[in-house]
Amino acid sequence: MLLLTIETTCDETAAAVISDQLEVLSSVVASQDAIHKRFGGVVPEIASRAHVERILPVIDEALRKADVRLADLSAVAVAHTPGLAGSLLVGLTAAKALCVAGGLPLLAVNHLQAHIYACRLASGRDVFPCVGLVVSGGHSNLYRCEGPTDFTPIGGTIDDAAGEAFDKVASLLGLPYPGGPSLERVARAGNPHKYRFPRPLLDDETRLDFSFSGLKTAVRYQVVGTGKRDAQPMGNAPPHSRQTQKPLPESEVADIAASFQEAVVECLVSKAELALRKTGYRTLCVGGGVAANSRFRAQLQASAQANGYELHIPPLNLCTDNAVMGAIAIERMRAGLFEDLSLDIRPGPERTARPGR
Ligand code: KG4
Ligand code: ZN
Numbered sequence: 001m002l003l004l005t006i007e008t009t010c011d012e013t014a015a016a017v018i019s020d021q022l023e024v025l026s027s028v029v030a031s032q033d034a035i036h037k038r039f040g041g042v043v044p045e046i047a048s049r050a051h052v053e054r055i056l057p058v059i060d061e062a063l064r065k066a067d068v069r070l071a072d073l074s075a076v077a078v079a080h081t082p083g084l085a086g087s088l089l090v091g092l093t094a095a096k097a098l099c100v101a102g103g104l105p106l107l108a109v110n111h112l113q114a115h116i117y118a119c120r121l122a123s124g125r126d127v128f129p130c131v132g133l134v135v136s137g138g139h140s141n142l143y144r145c146e147g148p149t150d151f152t153p154i155g156g157t158i159d160d161a162a163g164e165a166f167d168k169v170a171s172l173l174g175l176p177y178p179g180g181p182s183l184e185r186v187a188r189a190g191n192p193h194k195y196r197f198p199r200p201l202l203d204d205e206t207r208l209d210f211s212f213s214g215l216k217t218a219v220r221y222q223v224v225g226t227g228k229r230d231a232q233p234m235g236n237a238p239p240h241s242r243q244t245q246k247p248l249p250e251s252e253v254a255d256i257a258a259s260f261q262e263a264v265v266e267c268l269v270s271k272a273e274l275a276l277r278k279t280g281y282r283t284l285c286v287g288g289g290v291a292a293n294s295r296f297r298a299q300l301q302a303s304a305q306a307n308g309y310e311l312h313i314p315p316l317n318l319c320t321d322n323a324v325m326g327a328i329a330i331e332r333m334r335a336g337l338f339e340d341l342s343l344d345i346r347p348g349p350e351r352t353a354r355p356g357r
Helices: 033-039 044-066 085-102 111-123 162-172 179-187 213-225 250-279 294-307 324-334
Strands: 002-007 012-019 024-031 075-081 106-110 130-135 140-147 150-156 283-287 310-312
Touching: 002 044, 002 085, 002 106, 002 324, 012 044, 012 324, 024 044, 024 324, 033 044, 044 085, 075 085, 075 111, 075 324, 085 106, 106 111, 106 324, 111 130, 111 140, 111 283, 111 310, 111 324, 130 250, 140 250, 150 250, 162 179, 162 213, 162 250, 179 250, 179 294, 213 250, 250 283, 250 294, 283 294, 294 310
Parallel strands: 002 075, 075 106, 130 283, 283 310
Antiparallel strands: 002 012, 012 024, 130 140, 140 150
8 A cells, every 4th residue: 555645844845655564665855945044944925835836746756756646546644733834734735636636535644743753664663652752943842652643742842942942043153044953063063061051941850841942042142242243133033134243253153052052952851861751661752853963862872871761763864854754644544544625734833731821
């Protein structure tokens, strides 16, 4: 049996053809990085227009590379939550149209659960039950994953996502978009212990939550406090607004980047360890764009070794957005969890139920 998977939750237009034995016949990802670069971040309206232009060529290419036609497929799966509303609508509409045209059943993919399922694909064997940690541009969530169709959110960020903090701090340091990989690159030359940035909620053993906005502000004060640059708003201010300002010395940028990265990584690893202790599970599956960060990967590996749990992190191309991870829909197909054409987008955000929020 063959499945076509479609992914348009943010700024990547992606499609893949996968067999029910989890064999990947094709995978196509059209990135919009070049389009959003000059704005310093993803512009939702532009992202959805770009998806409209690319969705059919991307699906065609995925079918052609797999050497299959619509009639050869058994179902179509689409990521319908969470994400940017306009972007999600393009993928969902294309999936529904193909289902109608080919008389095919429709399957729903939760993008965050798919990020965790990438670990199942990469390892080639069962990873459940496990703790799932998804760290992306829009989310930093912890899950109790009892099985591939049974995910319970147990923690998450109370403000910025980890990837969002990477992107905003990179922008503050004048590093090119996309910020996460740029920041990682310059951090390699920096001293991660030069500055002790705050690690919010780190010592609170009662909570599996993250908070990165205070950390981001602390970095901002460090940058402003050097006197080398004027105060400027956080976020994705266009690069030209800074061109008149005197740049920080390269070594200072590297030290701030490395110290910031260290603080984020420590928070993520420490809460993942806490989630493992609380659930009693012995397996951790990590996914999402930030899981491509090599310092994070190294610290997770050290933690797994020190604490004796099994760690799964997908290769880099399965950490960032792709359609292959939509193979989680095969598990839903096996469980008979089909959708009808009333399936709607659910932009999110997906949050842990928490009293008083
Ligand atoms: O999962 P993803 O591709 O898209 C979303 O679903 O958001 O994650 C994108 C996020 C961005 O914030 C990007 O800066 C971050 O992942 N990212 C990284 C790295 N590569 C991507 N953050 C830190 N280090 C990296 N190497
Ligand atoms: Zn993602």
